[in-house]
Amino acid sequence: MTPQIVTLTVNSRTHQVALGAHITLLRALRDLGYTDVKNGCEKGDCGACAVLLDGKAVNSCLVLAWQADGAQINTNAGLGTQENPHPLQVAFADHGAVQCGYCTSGAIIAAHALLEANPAPTETEIRQALSGNLCRCTGYGQITEAVQAAAAVMQKVKGG
Amino acid sequence: MKRYTAKPLPPVNLPELRQVGKPLRRVDALGKALGTTSYAGDFTMPHMLHAKAFRSTEPHARIRRLDIQRARAFPGVVCVLTASDLPDGKLASDMPGQTGQKRRSGSDVQILAAEIVRYVGEPIALVVAETIEAAEQALELIEIEYEILPGVFDPLEAMKPGAPTVYEPDNIVARWKFRRGDVETGMTAADLVITNQFKMPFVEHAYLEPEAGLAWVDEQGVINIRVCTQVVEHFRSIARALNVPQNRIRIRGTMVGGGFGGKEDITVEILLAVAARHTNRPVQMVYTREESFSAQSKRHPFVITHRTGVTRSGRITAAEIALIADSGAYPYLSPYVLLYAAGMATGPYRIDNVRIDAAAVATNQTFTSAFRGFGGPQACFAYEQQMDAIAQQLGMDPLDFRRINYLQTGDKTASGQVIESAAWLEETASRALEALGEKTPDHDAVKIGWGFSSYFQSYGRITWLHDTSRAWVGLEVDGTVVIRCGTPDLGAGQVNSLAQITAEILGVPLENVTVYSTDSAVTPLAGTSTATRQLYMSGNAISMAASEIRRVLLERAQKLFEEDLDNLDIADSRVFVKDRPEHSIPLADLAAMCAAEGLELHNLAQFNAPFSEPIDPETGQGRIWPDFTFGSMAVEVAVDTETGEVDILKSIACHDVGRAINPDSCRGQIAGGSLQGLGYAVMEEFKLHNGHIMTPSLSEYLIPTSLDFNPTEVIMLESGSGVGPFGAKGIGEPALTPAAAAVANAVADAIGVRIHEIPLTPERVLAALEKVAAR
Numbered sequence: 001m002t003p004q005i006v007t008l009t010v011n012s013r014t015h016q017v018a019l020g021a022h023i024t025l026l027r028a029l030r031d032l033g034y035t036d037v038k039n040g041c042e043k044g045d046c047g048a049c050a051v052l053l054d055g056k057a058v059n060s061c062l063v064l065a066w067q068a069d070g071a072q073i074n075t076n077a078g079l080g081t082q083e084n085p086h087p088l089q090v091a092f093a094d095h096g097a098v099q100c101g102y103c104t105s106g107a108i109i110a111a112h113a114l115l116e117a118n119p120a121p122t123e124t125e126i127r128q129a130l131s132g133n134l135c136r137c138t139g140y141g142q143i144t145e146a147v148q149a150a151a152a153v154m155q156k157v158k159g160g
Numbered sequence: 161m162k163r164y165t166a167k168p169l170p171p172v173n174l175p176e177l178r179q180v181g182k183p184l185r186r187v188d189a190l191g192k193a194l195g196t197t198s199y200a201g202d203f204t205m206p207h208m209l210h211a212k213a214f215r216s217t218e219p220h221a222r223i224r225r226l227d228i229q230r231a232r233a234f235p236g237v238v239c240v241l242t243a244s245d246l247p248d249g250k251l252a253s254d255m256p257g258q259t260g261q262k263r264r265s266g267s268d269v270q271i272l273a274a275e276i277v278r279y280v281g282e283p284i285a286l287v288v289a290e291t292i293e294a295a296e297q298a299l300e301l302i303e304i305e306y307e308i309l310p311g312v313f314d315p316l317e318a319m320k321p322g323a324p325t326v327y328e329p330d331n332i333v334a335r336w337k338f339r340r341g342d343v344e345t346g347m348t349a350a351d352l353v354i355t356n357q358f359k360m361p362f363v364e365h366a367y368l369e370p371e372a373g374l375a376w377v378d379e380q381g382v383i384n385i386r387v388c389t390q391v392v393e394h395f396r397s398i399a400r401a402l403n404v405p406q407n408r409i410r411i412r413g414t415m416v417g418g419g420f421g422g423k424e425d426i427t428v429e430i431l432l433a434v435a436a437r438h439t440n441r442p443v444q445m446v447y448t449r450e451e452s453f454s455a456q457s458k459r460h461p462f463v464i465t466h467r468t469g470v471t472r473s474g475r476i477t478a479a480e481i482a483l484i485a486d487s488g489a490y491p492y493l494s495p496y497v498l499l500y501a502a503g504m505a506t507g508p509y510r511i512d513n514v515r516i517d518a519a520a521v522a523t524n525q526t527f528t529s530a531f532r533g534f535g536g537p538q539a540c541f542a543y544e545q546q547m548d549a550i551a552q553q554l555g556m557d558p559l560d561f562r563r564i565n566y567l568q569t570g571d572k573t574a575s576g577q578v579i580e581s582a583a584w585l586e587e588t589a590s591r592a593l594e595a596l597g598e599k600t601p602d603h604d605a606v607k608i609g610w611g612f613s614s615y616f617q618s619y620g621r622i623t624w625l626h627d628t629s630r631a632w633v634g635l636e637v638d639g640t641v642v643i644r645c646g647t648p649d650l651g652a653g654q655v656n657s658l659a660q661i662t663a664e665i666l667g668v669p670l671e672n673v674t675v676y677s678t679d680s681a682v683t684p685l686a687g688t689s690t691a692t693r694q695l696y697m698s699g700n701a702i703s704m705a706a707s708e709i710r711r712v713l714l715e716r717a718q719k720l721f722e723e724d725l726d727n728l729d730i731a732d733s734r735v736f737v738k739d740r741p742e743h744s745i746p747l748a749d750l751a752a753m754c755a756a757e758g759l760e761l762h763n764l765a766q767f768n769a770p771f772s773e774p775i776d777p778e779t780g781q782g783r784i785w786p787d788f789t790f791g792s793m794a795v796e797v798a799v800d801t802e803t804g805e806v807d808i809l810k811s812i813a814c815h816d817v818g819r820a821i822n823p824d825s826c827r828g829q830i831a832g833g834s835l836q837g838l839g840y841a842v843m844e845e846f847k848l849h850n851g852h853i854m855t856p857s858l859s860e861y862l863i864p865t866s867l868d869f870n871p872t873e874v875i876m877l878e879s880g881s882g883v884g885p886f887g888a889k890g891i892g893e894p895a896l897t898p899a900a901a902a903v904a905n906a907v908a909d910a911i912g913v914r915i916h917e918i919p920l921t922p923e924r925v926l927a928a929l930e931k932v933a934a935r
């Protein structure tokens with residue numbers, strides 16, 4: 001099929017790009033330079049490519065770029081900066097939840113979506129929410145702890 | 161099993177330090193959490209091309225016809241390379257000079273297969289194109305005709321006379337022998353002789369980052385290769401394979417998205433080097449997940465047979481052990497992996513009469529090579545089940561039986577190597593068991609079992625490889641620190657350890673240390689991130705370099721303050737007099753003073769591991785490793801006797817890490833290694849059928865998710881007795897080693913019958929239960 005112009009708003013920047021029908025959102029985002037969106041399997045097994053699509057966590061390898069036309073997309077790198085990191089990013093860094101780091105952006109996106117819906121999740125709820133994000137390094141315990149710690153910080157910020 | 165209480169620890173001398181031993185935020189952590197860290201597949205360049213490999217679909221075949229004309233003519237294709245483009249197209253995969261074994265003709269790895277393919281996934285042609293799509297479509301246009309050759313898919317079959325040969329003259333890739341004492345005498349002295357055989361499968365590393373890289377030829381004619389690798393020193397093998405000088409290949413490693421041994425062998429870098437040289441343009445190559453599964457190494461399947469003599473009082477009198485490993489289609493590191501498994505096959509037990517025979521055998525299957533533990537977990541799965549089986553036959557408690565035989569400092573291993581550091585076996589086992597707490601009661605068809613295992617595992621490379629590591633430290637005149645060290649960081653905190661040790665020695669905050677690493681041209685070569693060697697080797701090298709700068713600083717401060725050297729210290733970026741801390745100078749001021757006077761505030765240090773002669777080829781006697789890590793793991797399992805499913809309710813890992821440089825990082829190694837081990841025990845098997853892969857992706861090959869098991873509880877002990885910096889031992893690989901045996905022992909405890917093969921799938925559990933029922 002001939003390429004069509006697709007409008008993708010990523011981390012508040014708007015891009016108009018000509019894309020073929022077969023191009024996945026994962027591929028489109030990486031080609032635009034959003035390399036924090038990782039390719040781990042290209043079939044929805046690993047969660048490394050998770051992004052927020054209109055606020056909902058999706059595996060970007062399972063979404064065609066055309067389907068994301070006009071949508072708001074947030075990647076992990078858009079959540080915070082060196083100077084002003086997101087509480088989840090701080091917690092992941094401080095609780096040993098980051099080892100090789102390849103799954104980290106996807107895991108933070110999944111955690112972010114969870115905390116939006118459920119600001120004070122139990123350990124089980126966190127493990128369920130992150131069960132689509134494979135990690136081969138940490139054993140998951142420190143990731144769960146980081147999400148709990150970030151939830152506490154975010155609650156405090158909201159409450160205060 | 162009874163209740164256990166922790167054995168008291170011997171006194172240790174571990175001085176409190178300011179930064180080492182503290183759970184500081186790792187220097188690499190925030191960048192990864194922010195998503196700003198670049199990985200090998202993230203780099204692009206102007207005019208970059210894309211490479212894709214055309215791979216064998218047959219496990220053993222002669223290439224009758226290979227037609228690349230249509231692929232070459234496809235729009236966007238720049239070239240299609242085959243073996244005919246590579247006159248010396250081989251990579252030496254075994255290292256005979258290092259293992260002391262003979263080099264095998266025909267067993268070198270083919271960069272691109274010339275006449276014969278030996279496994280499914282072996283690269284045959286390389287398409288280089290303007291876009292990924294063009295490269296992928298061109299792959300479909302390559303025509304190939306195979307003459308199918310008889311294959312061999314089982315190492316036991318491959319050893320038989322008349323078996324199809326993977327390469328001449330036979331399929332034996334390597335052998336090792338260990339002879340100690342007199343096994344016949346030992347067996348005669350035994351009251352009981354117990355024989356069991358254990359089997360383990362192929363296992364996939366399944367790091368989240370598939371292999372990737374980018375290569376280009378720079379203005380000096382140097383081939384630069386940016387790649388995720390555990391070994392930047394592969395620049396040498398690549399230079400040899402391409403017949404170019406070694407100073408014309410530069411490996412620029414990246415943060416590695418998980419390695420676990422799978423990125424220890426050469427992956428994309430050789431194909432990239434070939435393509436960049438041929439096209440004179442930058443070339444990117446990124447493996448798909450399926451390619452990562454088929455084209456890279458696996459953990460060795462082993463068949464291990466133990467015959468053990470033991471007295472009624474529980475003393476082991478002799479051990480006869482046979483190990484057969486499946487090396488797959490090429491040797492790669494099989495000779496070494498076999499040595500590790502064989503050299504540690506007795507387990508951490510004092511046995512005076514030992515006979516060990518080990519062979520690695522080629523088959524037409526995915527090649528096997530390094531995987532976290534390097535033969536150690538396979539050996540442990542066998543020896544620790546054997547120990548439980550013996551204890552059961554003797555009617556003894558499994559820990560009581562082991563404690564009679566556990567190695568102690570000063571004892572000798574099967575190769576006669578003396579254990580020099582602390583051997584905390586009962587200390588770790590009793591703690592892990594104690595932490596299991598109350599046993600969960602059986603309910604309905606669900607039976608609860610407890611099991612544990614103890615292990616010893618080397619850290620540091622084989623001592624006759626004469627291992628070295630170099631590290632450079634420099635103090636800037638503003639008091640900040642730069643490290644240059646070749647260490648590849650696999651995510652285990654390799655780089656952070658260097659920074660944290662340097663920060664401790666130079667008295668600066670960790671955030672004032674910047675590390676440049678993993679570049680074969682500009683960072684001093686630190687050796688491989690393998691063999692659990694980086695903290696030991698580069699940690700010692702960086703300590704030497706930083707200590708030299710500290711010496712220069714303190715000697716200058718000595719003149720300034722007119723104080724004894726012993727009375728001076730550095731902390732929080734100030735140099736001060738210990739008993740009068742108000743007498744101090746900012747480190748930056750002292751650094752500027754030294755710089756103005758021409759004093760050297762930089763140092764390149766080289767640490768040499770102990771060097772030894774190779775072991776005797778007939779008896780295996782001699783030193784093999786620098787030192788060992790010891791530990792234990794205990795688990796509680798629930799076995800559903802109706803479905804056969806094994807659930808791991810609790811797991812406790814207790815290891816003596818010597819000294820934890822960063823406790824959070826160290827705990828992460830243990831927790832993550834334990835989970836890989838639990839997956840090995842009950843879930844993971846890379847399955848092949850007649851050489852064809854049945855588990856080609858993460859859809860079929862399942863690794864543990866966050867929901868599969870409760871996280872492992874970690875108990876870290878610190879004996880301070882290791883040969884690493886500050887008494888550290890190595891923990892990266894050892895963390896995985898005891899898990900599978902502990903689970904198998906717990907399952908045997910739960911259902912009353914031992915299963916000798918992993919993974920402990922529902923099918924195997926049900927089959928074992930039927931056997932009991934039929935008795």
